Amino acid sequence: MYQRLATSGQYVTVWRIIYNDYFMQNLSITDQHAVATHEFGHVLGLGHFDDPYQIMRPDPTTNWIKTPSYDELNAVDWINSQ
Numbered sequence: 001m002y003q004r005l006a007t008s009g010q011y012v013t014v015w016r017i018i019y020n021d022y023f024m025q026n027l028s029i030t031d032q033h034a035v036a037t038h039e040f041g042h043v044l045g046l047g048h049f050d051d052p053y054q055i056m057r058p059d060p061t062t063n064w065i066k067t068p069s070y071d072e073l074n075a076v077d078w079i080n081s082q
Ligand SMILES: [Zn+2]
Pocket: 038, 042, 048, 058
């Protein structure tokens, strides 16, 4: 879970990621990395995409996608250019 703790204008300046230990301990290390990548996507400003080929799908452990897609990286670039 990602939490915004402080913002400055449109920017999130303080944030934290909280992992559910019970949930995470039952995942493979590859799926744990997928969850961490997904949560960092939120930190960078991405929301959920209901697309099985995106790490930002609501549950990143239910498919074989474990890294951000080209479209997701472009979305982060776009967010940071605003
Ligand atoms: Zn999410």
